[in-house]
Amino acid sequence: xxxxxxxxxxxxxxxxxxxxxxxxxxxxxxxxxxxxxxxxxxxxxxxxxxxxxxxxxxxxxxxxxxxxxxxxxxxxxxxxxxxxxxxxxxxxxxxxxxxxxxxxxxxxxxxxxxxxxxxxxxxxxxxxxxxxxxxxxxxxxxxxxxxxxxxxxxxxxxxxxxxxxxxxxxxxxxxxxxxxxxxxxxxxxxxxxxxxxxxxxxxxxxxxxxxxxxxxxxxxxxxxxxxxxxxxxxxxxxxxxxxxxxxxxxxxxxxxxxxxxxxxxxxxxxxxxxxxxxxxxxxxxxxxxxxxxxxxxxxxxxxxxxxxxxxxxxxxxxxxxxxxxxxxxxxxxxxxxxxxxxxxx
Amino acid sequence: xxxxxxxxxxxxxxxxxxxxxxxxxxxxxxxxxxxxxxxxxxxxxxxxxxxxxxxxxxxxxxxxxxxxxxxxxxxxxxxxxxxxxxxxxxxxxxxxxxxxxxxxxxxxxxxxxxxxxxxxxxxxxxxxxxxxxxxxxxxxxxxxxxxxxxxxxxxxxxxxxxxxxxxxxxxxxxxxxxxxxxxxxxxxxxxxxxxxxxxxxxxxxxxxxxxxxxxxxxxxxxxxxxxxxxxxxxxxxxxxxxxxxxxxxxxxxxxxxxxxxxxxxxxxxxxxxxxxxxxxxxxxxxxxxxxxxxxxxxxxxxxxxxxxxxxxxxxxxxxxxxxxxxxxxxxxxxxxxxxxxxxxx
Numbered sequence: 001x002x003x004x005x006x007x008x009x010x011x012x013x014x015x016x017x018x019x020x021x022x023x024x025x026x027x028x029x030x031x032x033x034x035x036x037x038x039x040x041x042x043x044x045x046x047x048x049x050x051x052x053x054x055x056x057x058x059x060x061x062x063x064x065x066x067x068x069x070x071x072x073x074x075x076x077x078x079x080x081x082x083x084x085x086x087x088x089x090x091x092x093x094x095x096x097x098x099x100x101x102x103x104x105x106x107x108x109x110x111x112x113x114x115x116x117x118x119x120x121x122x123x124x125x126x127x128x129x130x131x132x133x134x135x136x137x138x139x140x141x142x143x144x145x146x147x148x149x150x151x152x153x154x155x156x157x158x159x160x161x162x163x164x165x166x167x168x169x170x171x172x173x174x175x176x177x178x179x180x181x182x183x184x185x186x187x188x189x190x191x192x193x194x195x196x197x198x199x200x201x202x203x204x205x206x207x208x209x210x211x212x213x214x215x216x217x218x219x220x221x222x223x224x225x226x227x228x229x230x231x232x233x234x235x236x237x238x239x240x241x242x243x244x245x246x247x248x249x250x251x252x253x254x255x256x257x258x259x260x261x262x263x264x265x266x267x268x269x270x271x272x273x274x275x276x277x278x279x280x281x282x283x284x285x286x287x288x289x290x291x292x293x294x295x296x297x298x299x300x301x302x303x304x305x306x307x308x309x310x311x312x313x314x315x316x317x318x319x320x321x322x323x324x325x326x327x328x329x330x331x332x333x334x335x336x337x338x339x340x341x342x343x344x345x
Numbered sequence: 346x347x348x349x350x351x352x353x354x355x356x357x358x359x360x361x362x363x364x365x366x367x368x369x370x371x372x373x374x375x376x377x378x379x380x381x382x383x384x385x386x387x388x389x390x391x392x393x394x395x396x397x398x399x400x401x402x403x404x405x406x407x408x409x410x411x412x413x414x415x416x417x418x419x420x421x422x423x424x425x426x427x428x429x430x431x432x433x434x435x436x437x438x439x440x441x442x443x444x445x446x447x448x449x450x451x452x453x454x455x456x457x458x459x460x461x462x463x464x465x466x467x468x469x470x471x472x473x474x475x476x477x478x479x480x481x482x483x484x485x486x487x488x489x490x491x492x493x494x495x496x497x498x499x500x501x502x503x504x505x506x507x508x509x510x511x512x513x514x515x516x517x518x519x520x521x522x523x524x525x526x527x528x529x530x531x532x533x534x535x536x537x538x539x540x541x542x543x544x545x546x547x548x549x550x551x552x553x554x555x556x557x558x559x560x561x562x563x564x565x566x567x568x569x570x571x572x573x574x575x576x577x578x579x580x581x582x583x584x585x586x587x588x589x590x591x592x593x594x595x596x597x598x599x600x601x602x603x604x605x606x607x608x609x610x611x612x613x614x615x616x617x618x619x620x621x622x623x624x625x626x627x628x629x630x631x632x633x634x635x636x637x638x639x640x641x642x643x644x645x646x647x648x649x650x651x652x653x654x655x656x657x658x659x660x661x662x663x664x665x666x667x668x669x670x671x672x673x674x675x676x677x678x679x680x681x682x683x684x685x686x687x688x689x690x
Contacts, residue, residue, distance in 0.1 A: 010673040015680045040675055042417060042455055055685060058678035069414070072387060097674055098455070102465040106451030110387055110443070120447040121476070124469040131466070134483045150619070198619075274495070274543075328355040329442055330385055333403035335360045340400060 001031045001317045004075075004090045006104070006115075008038040008057070012174050012195060013096030016302065018057050019245045020093050023303040025052050027248050028313060034086060036075060037062050038094060038104075044068040046077060046086065070111045089320045092117030092300060095245075096170065100300055101127045114323045116316070118279040118299035125275065126297040128169050129200045139270050142293045144286065149189070149199045157185070162204040165189060167196035178204050205288065210295070211254055213264050214282040214305035215272070216315070218322035222269055223315060225308035227261060229254035230284075245302035250310075263292045271297060278323055280304055280316070346376045346662045349420075349435045351449070351460075353383040353402070357519050357540060358441030361647065363402050364590045365438050368648040370397050372593050373658060379431060381420060382407050383439060383449075389413040391422060391431065415456045434665045437462030437645060440590075441515065445645055446472045459668045461661070463624040463644035470620065471642040473514050474545045484615050487638045489631065494534070494544045502530070507549040510534060512541035523549050550633065555640070556599055558609050559627040559650035560617070561660070563667035567614055568660060570653035572606060574599035575629075590647035595655070608637045616642060623668055625649055625661070 007021035008014060025033060035047040039062065046066045047056070056062055068075040074087040090108060092115050098104050102123035108115045118126060125135045136143045147157060148168070157163065165188040166176040175195040177188035192199045214225035228251050256264075268283050271294065282301035286293040298305075306312040352366035353359060370378060380392040384407065391411045392401070401407055413420040419432040435453060437460050443449050447468035453460045463471060470480045481488045492502060493513070502508065510533040511521040520540040522533035537544045559570035573596050601609075613628050616639065627646035631638040643650075651657040 010675070012674045012676070014674070014676040015678060018681070040673065042457070042673075054681040058681045058685070069416075071414075102447055102469070103451040103455050106448040106465070107455060110448050110452060112387070120451070120465065121469050121473065124447070124466050128466065134479050137482065138479045328385065328387075329357045329359070330355070331357070331359040333360060336363070336399040336403045340403070 001028075001313075001320060002034075002088050003028070003031060003316075003320065004034040004036055004086065004088055005093050006036045006038065006090050006099075007093040008040075009094035009096065009098035009104070010038075010040045010042060011094065011096035011098050012170060014040060015054075016245045017093055017095045017099070018054055020095065020303045022052055022054065023246045023248050024091075024093065024306065025049065027303070027306050028316070031313070034088075036068060036086070036090075038098065039063075042098075044070070044075060046075075070107060070113075073112050075113075087113075089323065090115040090117075091304070091316075091320075093304070095300055095302065101169070109326055112326070112328075114325065116278065116280065116319055116323070118276055118281070122276045122279060122299055126281075126299045128198075129166070129296065130168050130198065132294070132297055135271070135275075136294050141267055141270060142291060144202045144205070144293055144295070147201045149201060151193045151197045151199075157201055159201055159203050162206075164202045164204045165192050166200050166202075167192045168198035168200050169196050205286070209287040211256070211264060211285045211287060212282055212305075212308070213268055213285065214280060214301060214308045215265075215268055216280040216319050217272060217277055218318045222265075222272070223318065224265060224268070225282075225305060226251070226253045226310070227256060227264060228252075228308055247303060247307045249307055251307050260287055260290060260292070263290075267292050267294065278319075280319055282308070346373075346658075346665060347379075347433050348373070348376060348661075348665065349379040349381055349431065349433055350438050351381045351383065351435050351444075352438040353385075354439035354441065354443035354449070355383075355385045355387060356439065356441035356443050357515060359385060360399075361590045362438055362440045362444070363399055365440065365648045367397055367399065368591045368593050369436075369438065369651065370394065372648070372651050373661070376658070379433075381413060381431070381435075383443065384408075387443075389415070389420060391420075415452060415458075418457050420458075432458075434668065435460040435462075436649070436661075436665075438649070440645055440647065446514070454671055457671070457673075459670065461623065461625060461664055461668070463621055463626070467621045467624060467644055471626075471644040473543075474511070474641065475513050475543065477639070477642055480616070480620075481639055486612055486615060487636060489547045489550070489638055489640070492546045494546060496538045496542045496544075502546055504546055504548050507551075509547045509549045510537050511545050511547075512537045513543035513545050514541050550631070554632040556601070556609060556630045556632060557627055557650075557653070558613055558630065559625065559646060559653045560610075560613055561625040561664050562617060562622055563663045567610075567617070568663065569610060569613070570627075570650060571596070571598045571655070572601060572609060573597075573653055592648060592652045594652055596652050605632055605635060605637070608635075612637050612639065623664075625664055627653070 005021050007017045037045045037047050045062045066077045068077050074085045077084040102120040105120050125131045162180045175192045179185050179188045212228045282298040282305045284295040286295050309315050350366050352362045382390045382392050390407045411422045413422050419430045422429040447465040450465050470476045507525045520537045524533045557573045627643040627650045629640040631640050654660050
């Protein structure tokens with residue numbers, strides 16, 4: 001399989017994306033991979049595969065590598081007298097802003113480049129946790145109760161402590177706090193508002209079970225990963241999560257009764273269908289008293305949740321080969337012609 | 346005011362966008378305008394203002410004009426030995442696909458170009474009528490009851506005839522039918538499915554009043570147009586609507602009691618706030634028994650609904666001058682540095 005991994009982005013998850021890309025390079029070592037880095041100034045660079053290590057970017061060495069620009073159908077590398085095309089399927093591996101907020105999907109769609117990843121609608125509904133709640137309400141999927149706070153707002157919180165405070169639009173646990181009592185609230189809000197104007201507050205439910213399930217649709221059928229019960233030390237802080245993005249070892253299947261397993265899968269399908277086509281996503285669920293609640297949707301999971309798939313390479317190949325091209329509307333200037341005719345011009 | 350009007354796009358509303366741009370050229374004749382045309386192959390052209398007439402595009406004459414490409418901060422015109430920058434505020438006047446579905450907003454955001462128009466989230470919620478319904482449910486705004494049909498689905502419709510059948514993702518009444526009895530349904534569905542995989546069905550309510558209100562937020566305050574009661578001949582078909590996009594004459598204010606007027610404005614504010622900032626939008630409402638229902642949101646209304654504003658030019662100037670720049674997240678490679686240190690590298 002030939003695949004171009006697009007990573008980086010102007011995002012708080014920029015470094016995490018680099019780690020994800022390095023992990024996938026190892027995981028997909030038998031494939032023909034290219035690497036395109038989007039830096040924080042939104043410039044694209046073609047990265048020599050042998051230079052795919054963290055220090056290349058932290059030291060700014062990528063700036064010596066060829067710069068690319070987007071053009072219809074491919075990334076273009078221009079030199080004084082020639083131009084090289086970098087075409088082929090792109091894997092959008094930009095976590096957070098740019099990659100998951102709809103920007104990069106729009107760019108790839110506009111320039112007619114096939115890609116693995118959420119389309120613009122799916123991005124908007126998964127990137128902002130408020131909109132994920134709306135999506136779930138519309139699709140009759142349970143979520144934990146919540147409140148929204150804006151940075152310019154003074155409002156009493158009606159949810160009982162302990163609570164979770166998190167920025168509406170960030171993944172990877174960035175800016176997230178568990179608040180045990182009211183005296184700790186202001187600090188947690190300050191932290192969360194560093195990253196977003198809107199904050200989501202949810203109850204922190206002791207003893208709730210957490211399960212992660214990844215999957216995708218290819219050629220009309222769903223393909224699921226195993227279900228993992230992620231390790232919890234209250235929750236993953238950013239540094240632990242950061243290490244989490246470099247996971248490549250297969251994990252053990254969660255101990256689950258088959259009713260709950262079926263419920264998790266059918267909830268995943270409900271979320272995915274008619275919205276996430278083209279993407280491999282990971283849904284993080286809560287289970288309480290055998291009821292399934294959606295926690296969040298990761299439309300570009302860390303290192304593509306490779307560790308959840310028995311045969312990750314085959315899965316990715318299957319998805320890449322089932323991507324369909326976008327149809328562009330065409331006009332034949334029928335109305336302008338008919339009006340010109342009517343005017344006698 | 347200097348303003349760049351971006352129009353065209355690969356959309357069923359391509360021709361309508363051309364008409365809109367020509368109308369605005371006349372309406373804003375005292376201003377310094379530039380015109381950038383996005384053709385159906387997603388190429389950008391700088392259009393000589395004196396050539397801003399419908400036949401330029403229907404005859405393909407724009408192809409002889411300078412081609413532009415997007416780069417950080419501006420549209421760039423390259424010639425053999427030099428490059429010219431086209432910077433400044435853009436008015437996104439691409440109706441329908443590309444302009445209103447989030448694609449063009451993402452491109453302008455990515456390349457750091459200030460623009461009047463909906464951002465990507467706002468685009469997704471207004472472009473697809475299903476998502477507009479979800480938005481209204483979340484914000485407790487009334488809408489008409491509805492059902493969704495997918496092209497591969499056979500489903501009984503539980504709404505009583507007469508009904509309205511419309512594609513989920515098209516404006517300008519394209520593909521829309523009023524169906525009086527079941528025998529006419531199949532034909533109406535065929536028409537609507539020509540344009541989209543999803544179709545919205547709503548009851549056609551006789552005697553319902555329709556009101557249009559445009560507005561925007563600038564420097565923290567709302568600015569409203571007058572409220573119009575649009576002419577109805579059952580509904581506007583595409584050809585009539587097409588002519589409608591060239592409107593530039595001021596219209597009469599609708600006769601309305603002040604309670605309903607206030608309700609329309611407060612509903613508009615609820616829809617707009619924290620979502621449509623940066624855009625001048627037109628909301629089309631229904632009123633039945635003094636209750637306000639949202640019909641649809643036009644985030645880029647035809648010819649910017651200029652005919653609804655007492656002083657359109659001042660309004661647009663105010664909006665243009667209140668646009669704020671997007672902040673890009675930056676990283677200092679803190680985590681990569683700390684991990685490298687821990688590893689002793």
